[in-house]
Amino acid sequence: MKILGWIFIVLGILLAIGYWNQRKEEPNKKKAYLAAFIASIVMALVGVMLIRVNSIPSSNSDSAPKTAKTTKTAKTSQSSSSRKPSGDSNDLGKKEKQEVDKKKAANERQNFASYKRALTQLPAKTKHVVTSAKVDPTSGETVVVLYDDALSLSTNELKNLAKTTWITISNMRDSYTPFPDNDSSSELYTTIEDSAGNKIAHTSLLGNFKFDSDN
Structure with a gap:
């Protein structure tokens, strides 16, 4: 598409110059050459549009993988960060349970010692x-x-x-x-x-x- 656009531009410019010169040499065909001249200019403009249209997908295609890669990296980071608190939470839960069990056992031993003293x-x-x-x-x-x-x-x-x-x-x-x-x-x-x-x-x-x- 880009090459075709350049072909349209070159041909359009060359034809425009040719028709313009022919218009001067043959005044009786002035209107015909003017129309051909305008058609050549239009051809050149079409070539410019083809080049611009071709460049837009190229820009998007280059940015798409980067966006996908960035999104994937972000998801990986979020996944890693979400796993870490889970491990920390489990460790914290185990420590809390150990502390509760330890305190419970100490209270029960104290209860039993107090009971035996009361018996005496x-x-x-x-x-x-x-x-x-x-x-x-x-x-x-x-x-x-x-x-x-x-x-x-x-x-x-x-x-x-x-x-x-x-x-x-x-x-x-x-x-x-x-x-x-x-x-x-x-x-x-x-x-x-x-x-x-x-x-x-x-x-x-x-x-x-x-x-x-x-x-």
Whole structure:
């Protein structure tokens, strides 16, 4: 298209010059040569337009790949930047969860330590009706020992004393839980004994008070 445009321009100029000269030499054909002259000029103008039209797509075609490349680069940058916060967010979430778990475990250990200290104060608070209260290191159960005079009580009186003691321990334990998972038995079971280790009452499998003399 560009070459054709130049051909039109050259031919148009040459023809225009020729027709102009012929117009001077043959005045009787002045109008005909004038028309041919104008046609030549038009041909030259058409050639100029062809060159300009040809140059426009060339400019666009050169810029198109650059635009596509720029867009691709921008998308790549956005994709990379969007992935980075995701990784940072995951790391932050893991750290936060670790901190929460660590704090939870520390609180549970503190709860259990406070519960065991409260058990040691129970004899003084009950005026030594309870002579000992502790968490058994083997079974993890809370073991409460009643004073020996309790054995001289009637069955109903002993049952009522044992139940009152069991409820007291349950309420005390509830105020300190939760405990660590490895000390969960202390949250569930209480055994009430005499000083010789004979079982008086305990927590049943269903979590209720069970007087051992009831068969």
